[in-house]
Every structure is written in structure tokens, then in C-alpha cells.
Amino acid sequence: MDEIMTRLSAKRAKRYDSGIFWDFLTKDRAFFELVGELYDKYPGVPVVGTVSFLTPALVVRSPENVRQILAGDTTSFNHRGIDVNGDVDPLADNLLLMNGIRWKLTRQKMTPLFTAAKLKNMFYIMDRNGRDFVDYIRTKPVSQKAFDTLNIFCAAAICSSIFGLGTKSSMDSPLLDMARKVVAPSLAKTLKITLVNTFPTLFRLLKLKVFVDYEDFFIDAMKKVLRARELDSVRKHDFADLCLELQRNGTMKDATSGYEIEPTDELMAAQAFFFIIAGVEPSATAMFFVLFEMAKHPEMLKKLHAEVDQTFEECKGDITYEAIVKMEYLDKVLDESMRMYPPIGSLNRKCTKNDVLPHGNIKVEEGTLLFIPVYSIHHDPIYYPDPETFDPERFSLEARQSRPKYTYLPFGDGHRVCLAARFARLQMKTGLVHVLRHFAVRTGDAGRPIKYFKLPVQVTPANVDFEFVERKLVR
């Protein structure tokens, strides 16, 4: 009991831990695995105290406390805990890394870009991406790992959703190389992210930039596209069109505080740039694990193929937005895949005003970091019995309704929930439907324990693979 009480106090926990970011720097483990060790070690407590170098931190275990942090009516937990130098690092001035009123106003103005109606208009781009992807798989190097193939697809899909389609295959976009470099893991990136997280003041004082390598190229590309669109009377329904719409509406203004932001090309470029970072790898991870699990479970693959074939037949070969949206089994498989392998394994917040968490009446002081262990919650047998078994039926309507809220968080939840969850789902489902119409999948890694890359938030597979096998379609 003593130890459990100690764990409730982040400050006192300082004496026991070397610090979670120190462990991240020195151990060969992904950050979500380190957070998960603390989650698993102290079952039954509402939070577990640790430190991030000198800053107190809490691993939040109970759904009630998760709710308060992500979706509660206070604004004390809306900060991501990362302070970048948005004034000198223009690409870091994006929705994920913004905080306070700047974040609130930008989020408000960007939210309408992802309505169902906008996605429906954009669907023709996703459909073309899916078709181009099938051709790409047929010609790709045999030795290319499936995760890399999916990463290339997701980079191509995001780039064409931002900048539009050209006459060539979307898999040949000139931005693809940059998009892939931006998301490739590297030691320098790990160090920068650790520095931003652990010594934010030093990071600001030194005016360090996270995304300096891509600044000129990306802002220039965005400016060129926006200027060309101003002269184009045909609407393309991609993000460039939507950015132009925002610019035409003029200065963005918060009605309550009067705070204003100019929708400059740089600000639009920062949001688009972040869509690449946010969109490519998580989507590739989710698609990878859907196909990997299908390769492990031929009976499920058969059922999914049947749904895909039926959908194609009902649409007479030309898949529609409405048809994709109502594919139930694909939805369940995708949901279960993101449960077992949530692409973002932990969510981070920083407390900006002294507050209290309801479960356990835990006082949280300003400056405390909060880690929500998404991967561990998704693998807790209390919420998901037999958690290491892949079972899409966990996502039938009845099963979903029987679980406590805030125990399924692949896209986060509450005030800072993924802005583009619907977009991402549609894009992944469209890619998967095209692939599964033409390919089966098989793997020799079914029994292998999965290892993950050492990354700050992602759950990225390091040691398993599968291959695409052409189907013989009976038409």
C-alpha cells in the first residue's frame, strides 16, 4: 500500500525513478513501452507517479481521469507539453504543436475542412490513389518491405490530398521523397524531440528549429500551388483549395478574446506539412497491421474479401464514397487492428493550472506532465479480455457499448482529438479495398513476437513483414 501511495504522488516519486525520458534516451525501447511498464507494474491505482528529468509526471491509469484530462470542462490539460519556437520555426507553427488561444482559433477554422461533405468531394482523389497503388504493388521491387510499400502509398495519398492530382500516377509525386524523409526515424529527430520535451526553456532560448531541413522547399511548394490555384477556376476539392478558401475569408479572429491570426502562406504550409507528419506513418501502421493480421487469419481474410468483392459488384466496379462508408466488417477489422496496435501509443499533456483529477482526488500541480498510455489501456484484460487475441467482434455495436468510455483511443479524444480521424479512416479504407480486390496477403512471421522501433510516440513494427499475392478474380 505504501508503495501505491507513493506512486500517487509525482513529486515523491522523484526519489524512485531515474526518469522516463532518461530511460527513453538510454534504453532500446519505444516510449509507449516505457510508459506501459509503469502501467502494468501498478494495477488498480488511478495514476502512477514518475519524473521526466526534473519535471513531475503522471501515467494516468483510470478512464475517469483520462476523461477529465482529454475532455473535461477545465482548460488546465489542453497543452501538449511541447513548446516549439513557432516564431522562428514556421513549419512548427502547426495545429499539433500550437497551444492556448492560437491553437483554439486555428482548430476552429480548420475543423470545417473535414466535414462529411468535404470528404465526399475529395473521395475521387482517394479512389485514384487506391487504383494507382494497385499498379504500384505489381511493379514494386520484390525486396521492398510491406511497411515501406504502405508508407509510400500513404505519403502519395496525403500529398495528392494536399496538392491535388497530376496527370501521372499519384505514386510518382515529386513531393514523395521529402514526405518520406520527414517521417523516417533518425537519431537527430529523437534527440530533438527529447530535448523539446525535457528542456523546453533551453530549446526556446537556443531558438532551435525542429523542421528546419524542409522549410524552404515546403513553403515554396505551397506558395506556388496557392498562387496557381488563385488563377484556376476549376475547384479541385483538395487541401490547397480549402486553404485558399480560408485565405479568402481574411483574418481569423477569436470572437471572445479578439485574438487574430493571418492565414498566411506560411501558416497554411505549416498545417499541410503537419498533415504529412500526422498522416503518413500512423495510416501506414494501421494499414500494415490490418493486412498482417489478415495474413495470420485466413478465415477472416476470406470474410473480408467477400465483403470487398460484394461492394465492388454492387458498385459495378466503380467504388463510391457511400459504399466505402458502410463496409461493416472492414470497419471492425480496422478498429481491432488499431486496438492491438494503436499507431500513436501514448498521448502527452502538460498541466497549465493547478487542478484535481476526480478518481483518487489527485492534486496535479501546474507544470506536471501527463502520459495517457493508449497501448496499455488497449491491452488491459479488464477492458479487453484475452487482449493478445485479434478479434474484430470486439467492435460489434453491443460489445462497443458494453465497454467503459475512454478505453479506446487510437485517435485520442476530447478537445485535441485527431482533427482528421474521418479523413484518415476513409483514406485507409479506400486503399485497403482496392488492394484487397486484387491481392491476398501471406506472412512467415505469424508466430514471431513483435518488436517496435524506438520512437517517441509511434508504434512502428520493426521485425515482421508480409507479402502481397495476386488474386485470381472470377468476374
Ligand code: HEM
Ligand atoms: C491512422 C491515422 C491517424 C491516427 C491513428 C492519428 C492519431 C492521432 C492522435 C492520437 C492524435 C492526438 C490526439 C490527442 O492528443 O488527443 C492526433 C492529432 C492530430 N491529427 Fe491525427 N491521426 C491519424 C491521421 C491523421 C491525418 C491523416 C491527419 C491530417 C490530414 C491528422 C491530423 C491531426 C491533427 C491536425 C492533430 C492535432 C489536433 C490538435 O492538437 O488539435 N491525423 N492524431
